[in-house]
Amino acid sequence: MNTIASAAFINGNLIDLQPINFNHMHLYDKWGNDQEVRHLRHYEFPRSTDEVKERYLNSIKATDKYSFEVVHKKDGVPIGTCNLHEINWVSRTAEIGFFIGERKYWGMGLGTEIASLITSYAFQELNLRKLKAVIYSPNIASQKVFTKLDFHLEATLKGEEYIDGDYIDIHFYVKYRNASEK
Ligand SMILES: CC(C)(COP(=O)(O)OP(=O)(O)OC[C@H]1O[C@@H](n2cnc3c(N)ncnc32)[C@H](O)[C@@H]1OP(=O)(O)O)[C@@H](O)C(=O)NCCC(=O)NCCS
Secondary structure: OOOOOOOOOEEOOOEEEEEOOHHHHHHHHHHHHOHHHHHHHOOOOOOOHHHHHHHHHHHHHOOOOEEEEEEEOOOOEEEEEEEEEEEEOOOOEEEEEEEEOOHHHOOOOHHHHHHHHHHHHHHHHOOOOEEEEEEEOOOHHHHHHHHHOOOEEEEEEEEEEEEOOEEEEEEEEEEEOOHHHO
């Protein structure tokens, strides 16, 4: 496994958020194609390492998406990625995306810390007003993460998407920086 030498962009307790590392595209590809991970993220089609790299290269030029590599501090290894996407600089809104591709690191509180760090970054550093997490109904862990961070369920689309044999609901969890900014 690759070890990480560069300084953190955002320092956490158990994990750090660092810029996307183009030497780790094979890991991002492996994580994205993992069957359990991709069902929770609604990725039905296989992606090659080259395709993953191309997506990140395209997103470098975008001003509505910023991605990070998630690094486990103690072990010094990359374990996933997270991002802010669909950033609207006029409405000051964005959507959070995150996943831990190394499944042995699930259930340790790391997902909650990732979402907490990216939420603080969005509100405090980028001065955004409202954040959204779009979560498929079977994804209990993700719903727990955002509920713990005081996001609330603002809307549900019933039977909206077909995933692996079932039509599932999509939940929209949101958080406003200040209640007065709603
Ligand atoms: C969602 C994800 C990031 C959560 O990360 P995590 O580090 O496992 O989450 P945490 O350890 O912070 O746990 C958050 C809560 O979910 C619970 N939880 C974890 N896995 C769970 C599971 N499979 N089923 C039910 N609850 C679960 C934890 O017990 C915890 O609840 P608690 O605080 O009441 O104890 C991780 O599971 C993941 O990467 N999944 C695949 C991709 C994905 O779903 N991305 C999010 C798309 S919206």
